[in-house]
Amino acid sequence: MISQLSWKIGGQQGEGVESTDRIFSTALNRLGYYLYGYRHFSSRIKGGHTNNKIRISTNPIRAISDDLDILVAFDQESIDLNSHELRPGGVVVADAKFNPTLPEGVNAKLFAVPITAIAEELGTSLMKNMVASGASWALLGLPVDVFNKAVEEEFGRKGPAIVEKNIEAVKRGSEFVLEQAGGPLDEFKLEPADGKQKLFMIGNEAIALGSIAAGCRLMSAYPITPASEIMEYLIKKLPKFGGTVVQTEDEIAAVTMAIGANYAGVRTMTASAGPGLSLMMEAIGLAGMTETPLVIVNTQRGGPSTGLPTKQEQSDLNAMVYGTHGEIPKIVISPASIEDCFYDTIEAFNLSEEYQVPVIIMTDLQLSLGKQSCGTLNLGEIPIKRGKLVRELPELEDNQYFKRYEFTEDGVSPRVLPGDKSGIHHVTGVEHDEVGRPSENAVNRQKMMDKRLNKLNGMTIRDAVRTDAPHNDADLLIIGMGSTGGTIDEARSRLDADGLRTNHITIRQIHPFPTSIVQAELEKAKKVVILENNATGQLASQVKLYAGNADKIESVLKYDGNPFLPSEVYKACKELI
Amino acid sequence: MATFKEFRNNVKPNWCPGCGDFSVQASIQRAAANVGLEPERLAVISGIGCSGRISGYINAYGLHGIHGRALPIAQGVKLANRELTVIASGGDGDGFAIGMGHTVHAIRRNLDITYIVMDNQIYGLTKGQTSPRSAEGFKTKSTPEGSIESTLSPLEIAMSAGATFVAQSFSSDLKQLTALIEAGLNHKGFSLINVFSPCVTFNKVNTYDWFKENIVNLDQFPDYDPSNRIAAMNKIMETNGMLTGLIYQNTVRKSYEDLVVGFEEQGLANQDIQMSQEQFDKLLTEFK
Numbered sequence: 001m002i003s004q005l006s007w008k009i010g011g012q013q014g015e016g017v018e019s020t021d022r023i024f025s026t027a028l029n030r031l032g033y034y035l036y037g038y039r040h041f042s043s044r045i046k047g048g049h050t051n052n053k054i055r056i057s058t059n060p061i062r063a064i065s066d067d068l069d070i071l072v073a074f075d076q077e078s079i080d081l082n083s084h085e086l087r088p089g090g091v092v093v094a095d096a097k098f099n100p101t102l103p104e105g106v107n108a109k110l111f112a113v114p115i116t117a118i119a120e121e122l123g124t125s126l127m128k129n130m131v132a133s134g135a136s137w138a139l140l141g142l143p144v145d146v147f148n149k150a151v152e153e154e155f156g157r158k159g160p161a162i163v164e165k166n167i168e169a170v171k172r173g174s175e176f177v178l179e180q181a182g183g184p185l186d187e188f189k190l191e192p193a194d195g196k197q198k199l200f201m202i203g204n205e206a207i208a209l210g211s212i213a214a215g216c217r218l219m220s221a222y223p224i225t226p227a228s229e230i231m232e233y234l235i236k237k238l239p240k241f242g243g244t245v246v247q248t249e250d251e252i253a254a255v256t257m258a259i260g261a262n263y264a265g266v267r268t269m270t271a272s273a274g275p276g277l278s279l280m281m282e283a284i285g286l287a288g289m290t291e292t293p294l295v296i297v298n299t300q301r302g303g304p305s306t307g308l309p310t311k312q313e314q315s316d317l318n319a320m321v322y323g324t325h326g327e328i329p330k331i332v333i334s335p336a337s338i339e340d341c342f343y344d345t346i347e348a349f350n351l352s353e354e355y356q357v358p359v360i361i362m363t364d365l366q367l368s369l370g371k372q373s374c375g376t377l378n379l380g381e382i383p384i385k386r387g388k389l390v391r392e393l394p395e396l397e398d399n400q401y402f403k404r405y406e407f408t409e410d411g412v413s414p415r416v417l418p419g420d421k422s423g424i425h426h427v428t429g430v431e432h433d434e435v436g437r438p439s440e441n442a443v444n445r446q447k448m449m450d451k452r453l454n455k456l457n458g459m460t461i462r463d464a465v466r467t468d469a470p471h472n473d474a475d476l477l478i479i480g481m482g483s484t485g486g487t488i489d490e491a492r493s494r495l496d497a498d499g500l501r502t503n504h505i506t507i508r509q510i511h512p513f514p515t516s517i518v519q520a521e522l523e524k525a526k527k528v529v530i531l532e533n534n535a536t537g538q539l540a541s542q543v544k545l546y547a548g549n550a551d552k553i554e555s556v557l558k559y560d561g562n563p564f565l566p567s568e569v570y571k572a573c574k575e576l577i
Numbered sequence: 578m579a580t581f582k583e584f585r586n587n588v589k590p591n592w593c594p595g596c597g598d599f600s601v602q603a604s605i606q607r608a609a610a611n612v613g614l615e616p617e618r619l620a621v622i623s624g625i626g627c628s629g630r631i632s633g634y635i636n637a638y639g640l641h642g643i644h645g646r647a648l649p650i651a652q653g654v655k656l657a658n659r660e661l662t663v664i665a666s667g668g669d670g671d672g673f674a675i676g677m678g679h680t681v682h683a684i685r686r687n688l689d690i691t692y693i694v695m696d697n698q699i700y701g702l703t704k705g706q707t708s709p710r711s712a713e714g715f716k717t718k719s720t721p722e723g724s725i726e727s728t729l730s731p732l733e734i735a736m737s738a739g740a741t742f743v744a745q746s747f748s749s750d751l752k753q754l755t756a757l758i759e760a761g762l763n764h765k766g767f768s769l770i771n772v773f774s775p776c777v778t779f780n781k782v783n784t785y786d787w788f789k790e791n792i793v794n795l796d797q798f799p800d801y802d803p804s805n806r807i808a809a810m811n812k813i814m815e816t817n818g819m820l821t822g823l824i825y826q827n828t829v830r831k832s833y834e835d836l837v838v839g840f841e842e843q844g845l846a847n848q849d850i851q852m853s854q855e856q857f858d859k860l861l862t863e864f865k
């Protein structure tokens with residue numbers, strides 16, 4: 001019996017690849033397996049090769065696999081493009097309709113199943129996904145009732161007749177393939193899982209969920225890959241909490257609307273990717289200057305310009321850290337897991353109000369869209385904290401303005417919301433005095449700049465640098481961010497097997513840079529490698545700038561649009577040691 | 578109830594003497610008192626330009642944002658707390674050049690906001706460049722040979738974008754302007770009030786006298802029916818946009834806030850944001 005397996009479904013976009021994956025993985029989740037998904041798609045809706053890969057394991061996993069055990073193919077292209085990933089002895093389940101063949105040199109078993117024909121016989125080719133997923137399920141020899149239950153849930157709303165038909169499709173697919181294979185395949189028999197259902201979601205959903213838990217009640221956003229799922233989730237859920245989502249005319253409107261709403265007292269966020277982030281830059285400065293809380297999610301994808309809109313990259317770091325003209329305090333945090341996506345979002349809202357600054361939550365495409373099993377999420381773990389927000393001020397003397405920008409020890413001033421009788425004040429992006437009136441006075445200017453910029457002195461988020469450093473004299477310290485952590489850890493266990501000792505830190509607080517923590521790790525390290533999905537080593541630049549030790553640091557960069565594979569990380573690290 | 582004076586603050590405007598914006602400021606203060614507002618219940622959100630400074634010259638909550646973005650900020654404020662009265666305001670460059678996209682979409686969205694544009698057909702703050710409202714042939718610093726682009730008609734654009742309240746006024750007609758702002762504040766939905774507000778320093782063509790000569794005042798047509806969309810469009814075209822008064826009002830269409838599913842009368846900012854464990858568990862079951 002095996003403890004893990006990789007499965008992939010490929011076809012033309014719009015052909016049912018997504019739904020095949022969804023039902024298959026939902027059923028696996030019911031059995032308690034840990035799952036890690038990867039979507040390969042292009043920026044068109046119909047047509048174009050697309051595939052979804054899931055890794056299935058009895059233990060927690062946080063990376064895609066190097067190879068593939070089972071490939072389900074709706075067309076020959078899917079075989080041609082993906083069969084090189086198959087490990088020797090792997091399996092291809094393909095639609096008999098196109099007379100599938102294996103490319104030369106591919107050592108795999110091919111089962112041609114009349115996927116389309118069965119589906120059409122039962123009424124509609126739309127049921128291809130059921131035939132295909134049913135066939136793969138059968139090959140794994142997993143319990144049929146669990147699968148049928150997942151099908152029931154998917155189609156329950158459409159009535160029992162439809163459910164019946166789909167279950168029949170599953171049955172026909174599995175019967176056919178079992179007859180060809182002579183029963184479930186022994187080599188793919190998975191050890192039973194713990195039977196405990198895990199939460200199973202994409203990073204974007206975890207962020208959306210975290211935002212509701214944080215008390216976010218408005219979102220203003222403009223659709224973009226790979227951020228849209230956040231608004232799509234919230235438009236379904238926020239009305240139940242009295243809130244709403246506004247799809248704005250562009251990202252400038254999205255971010256400025258969010259600023260207006262935060263100013264008026266509602267936790268509001270926007271989410272976008274590189275192109276939208278670029279449009280938001282001027283407004284981010286307004287939030288910084290007016291000390292208005294703001295939360296922005298930036299789901300990174302391939303840049304520059306429209307770049308690779310559906311591919312993995314981590315190349316907006318500089319834009320997030322340095323973006324907007326002039327100098328403002330700003331926080332950039334980088335969740336590195338689904339759980340982080342949830343908790344960091346709550347923390348981001350807290351930080352934005354406690355420090356009255358814009359906070360950017362940075363993810364990357366693989367973290368935003370890769371569907372993964374995740375641990376339990378606790379509602380109360382991060383309580384809502386609103387900083388120096390005052391409601392119902394005592395009455396002020398006649399004609400006096402409230403000191404919204406009062407100089408205080410920590411630089412954070414009391415904040416009051418429109419509607420409060422004694423809190424009237426002015427807010428402007430022009431340099432201003434303590435009551436918010438425009439002022440060009442040189443002394444005031446310097447004091448105000450210092451007040452704002454010093455607010456974040458010493459600020460550290462929880463788990464600012466996640467450290468997994470078991471060795472005192474490691475051969476290598478590996479540094480990463482975002483979705484790459486699981487891949488790094490998998491490479492490390494292979495290095496470990498080779499007798500090479502590595503430590504690993506994940507930088508989660510990108511800005512302000514957690515200098516002392518990172519520096520301490522660098523000082524101890526013999527050699528350091530920083531892994532990132534961009535071409536210029538943006539994280540490495542930050543590390544060297546703030547924590548020095550440049551002579552020890554090497555970069556491993558990947559910017560072809562695909563996430564790192566464990567084998568690539570393993571190889572790169574091995575070469576460096 | 579607050580008086581006109583209570584909407585004044587002790588900040589001296591930095592507008593040139595004679596600038597049309599002074600009267601707009603005064604009209605807003607009067608209208609706010611006349612409709613029974615309290616200063617703390619009013620938020621004035623303005624853009625960047627000479628006109629954009631207005632939010633600092635009214636005793637109310639004020640936010641002076643970035644160029645062209647007064648409307649999305651104002652909509653954010655209204656969505657966050659619909660119990661507030663929200664006025665957005667700025668210049669013709671702010672609203673019809675850099676912010677034109679937002680203007681059209683704010684009109685379509687129809688949140689209950691009163692948008693007052695101080696239209697001086699020129700860029701004041703940047704010292705005299707052409708605006709989308711400049712007439713063809715108008716010579717400015719950026720159009721030394723005269724503007725060769727056609728003049729934008731915000732009224733026609735507003736009408737075609739589905740506006741529910743379209744008015745225009747002239748800053749020296751304080752009485753009409755105040756009445757129109759009151760009507761805008763009372764209107765349930767988005768109201769556009771475009772105000773001819775002369776720039777005495779950089780626009781030597783569209784002067785007070787020029788406006789007096791060229792304006793057609795709808796108040797002099799007792800039969801004019803502002804609920805008739807076609808008649809309104811005709812009137813705008815007939816007068817080449819040089820009309821003042823209430824041009825169009827649709828009292829039937831509901832405002833955005835009233836159409837959002839699940840939106841309550843109580844401002845969101847005043848609602849409890851803590852979700853219950855039960856609500857949370859319910860959300861989690863969908864991910865199993």
Ligand SMILES: Cc1ncc(C[n+]2csc(CCOP(=O)(O)OP(=O)(O)O)c2C)c(N)n1
Pocket residue numbers: 625626627628629644667668669670671672695697699700701702703708
């Ligand atoms: C993004 C941006 N671009 C340009 C400017 C410079 N700018 C400030 S106000 C303005 C135009 C002013 O004209 P208008 O909006 O008509 O207002 P007025 O000064 O005439 O009242 C410009 C171009 C700016 N502040 N921001």
Ligand code: SF4
Pocket residue numbers: 591592593595596597598627628697701702775776777778779
């Ligand atoms: S420059 Fe023109 S618009 Fe600006 S304050 Fe002076 S008169 Fe008014």
